[in-house]
Amino acid sequence: MNVDPAKLSLSNFLAGESRDPLQAPPSFTAWMQAGAWAVELYEPELLASADARTSIRYDGKSQSVINLCSYNYLGLANHPDVIAAAHEALNTHGLGACGSPMLSGMTDLHRELESRIAKFLGREDAMLFNSGFGGALGTISGLLRKSDVAVLDNRSHLSLRDGAVLSRCRTEKFEHNDAASLDAALSHKSGRRQLVILEGIYSMDGDFGKLMELSNVAESHGASIFVDEAHSVLGCGKQGRGAAEEFGVEDRVPLIYGTFSKGFGALGGFVAGSKETLQYLRFYAHPYVYSCALPPVVIAGLLKALEIAIRDGAALRKVLWENADYFHEKLGELGIDTGMSTTYVMPLVIGDRERMYRLGHELRRRGLWVAPVDYPAVPQNRICFRACVTAKHTRADLDEALNILADTLTPAVQETAHVS
Ligand SMILES: Cc1ncc(COP(=O)(O)O)c(C=O)c1O
Structure with a gap:
């Protein structure tokens, strides 16, 4: 394919190119190699639990990050009582x-x-x-x-x-x-x-x-x-x-x-x-x-998570929504486009693929973990990062994340506005 690799997307590699369906299309492999620096942002290795602050592997090393990537909205993934319940079921019911x-x-x-x-x-x-x-x-x-x-x-x-x-x-x-x-x-x-x-x-x-x-x-x-x-x-x-x-x-x-x-x-x-x-x-x-x-171990953890959600859910939701509203308001002040979002799930729209991946690396280097979302998952002009705010984020976590975004995304957004 003699096309600028930056103009291609996953939607271009659906036709079978080889006689053997078990062989990946060579054009896809070449495209992946050309874009290896961008692909590195996918399948990130989490080195600890999906908490508000965690560690991921970046550039071959452990990197501490503010986590806006996990869907752990109420913080139940690493609640001590959930973990204890799962441990107990492991003893009584085994692994699978x-x-x-x-x-x-x-x-x-x-x-x-x-x-x-x-x-x-x-x-x-x-x-x-x-x-x-x-x-x-x-x-x-x-x-x-x-x-x-x-x-x-x-x-x-x-x-x-x-x-x-x-x-x-x-x-x-x-x-x-x-x-x-x-x-x-x-x-x-x-x-x-x-x-x-x-x-x-x-x-x-x-x-x-x-x-x-x-x-x-x-x-x-x-x-x-x-x-x-x-x-x-x-x-x-x-x-x-x-x-x-x-x-x-x-x-x-x-x-x-x-x-x-x-x-x-x-x-x-x-x-x-x-x-x-x-x-x-x-x-x-x-x-x-x-x-x-x-696995029964997951079920036991879920039973405890549900019990906690029924008992403490209202208080956890209050924090979750206060955090989401605060983050929305501050992102607005930074001029970052969050599209139609009114919830704790928010796109941070970049609109340009090359710029999104470049910024993605910068964010990880600076300790902010957000998910890259490329076309065809979103329209070309809505290429974005996705950020998820949780009840476990403190104001200090969110403010630090906003400072990083102010240093990185805001200049990029202004650059786009200037060019167009
Ligand atoms: C709207 C919606 N439905 C279904 C799923 C699939 O859920 P799971 O990741 O638990 O398999 C997802 C996952 O992100 C989702 O966003």
């Missing part, structure tokens, strides 16, 4: 579940977590998945059929889109959070079973799904609603039940899905709803039926 939940991987701890999640969310039943991605993919593909329609926001997470692809249903897309566009999308295939797939907080843009407005539109077409609460469960709503609780639409959302990898600080996914729907799904969600259950 050693089987799928359907045949052999279900323990008393799994059953307990199912019932406590169901009770927490006010649903009849809940089921657990060994990954959030598998949970979303398994739920969508387990329930939708060929003649159905998945109606997806154009910023939907890939796990939801892949679920629709796997189910071989028809898909319709609507403009992000746009009620008129959803209305038009639902009109295309009226007469079919349609499922509107929304998110509580969008993972790249950090804005809330407009659940009330979009539910109204879905209901006017007789369509059902599914809400992915991956980033919103425990972080939103008075009781921490997520964005559906926050916006008062829980009774209109029959099926709630979330992950344990973010607010809960662990791993896995869950879906909660009616007994009948979940009984059906237990037999048709492939990532549930054909994949090993979560």
